[in-house]
Amino acid sequence: MSRSLSRADEPGEPATDWHTVQRRIERLDEAVTIAQRPLQEELQALLDDLAGCSFGSLADNTAAANAIRFLMLRLEVRVECPREGCHEASLIRCRPAGRTRHGSFEFEHRRNGRLSTHAASTKLPALKLVPAPPHARRKQAK
Numbered sequence: 001m002s003r004s005l006s007r008a009d010e011p012g013e014p015a016t017d018w019h020t021v022q023r024r025i026e027r028l029d030e031a032v033t034i035a036q037r038p039l040q041e042e043l044q045a046l047l048d049d050l051a052g053c054s055f056g057s058l059a060d061n062t063a064a065a066n067a068i069r070f071l072m073l074r075l076e077v078r079v080e081c082p083r084e085g086c087h088e089a090s091l092i093r094c095r096p097a098g099r100t101r102h103g104s105f106e107f108e109h110r111r112n113g114r115l116s117t118h119a120a121s122t123k124l125p126a127l128k129l130v131p132a133p134p135h136a137r138r139k140q141a142k
């Protein structure tokens, strides 16, 4: 943090070489990707332990789904929708549905630009982590 970059907008000052800075940024970006991996593996292990679980109330099921969803967003991962022929990268959610007492877990994803859900279940389904789609990870690019 101590090295200051030269300011290109001041007369007489040399311009900062973007390509040098870009390399540093790319190294940082790669380091973030590497740092995420063990945490993604730990989340997968947690999800494996929770497969088939219900937390016994709509409030707790919703809290669990939201907490898992939040971690997935932070770690740039999604879960694969288990629906035959779909397999979209999804986020998990829980909401009140039909006759379910404690809500229903669902896979939420965009298909053809439309938000949709698949595979509703009263128990937390087996969740397989997959990378977040590139458009979600690189919103600022280009």
Ligand SMILES: [Zn+2]
Binding pocket: 081, 082, 083, 086, 087, 088, 107, 109, 117, 118
């Ligand atoms: Zn699906």
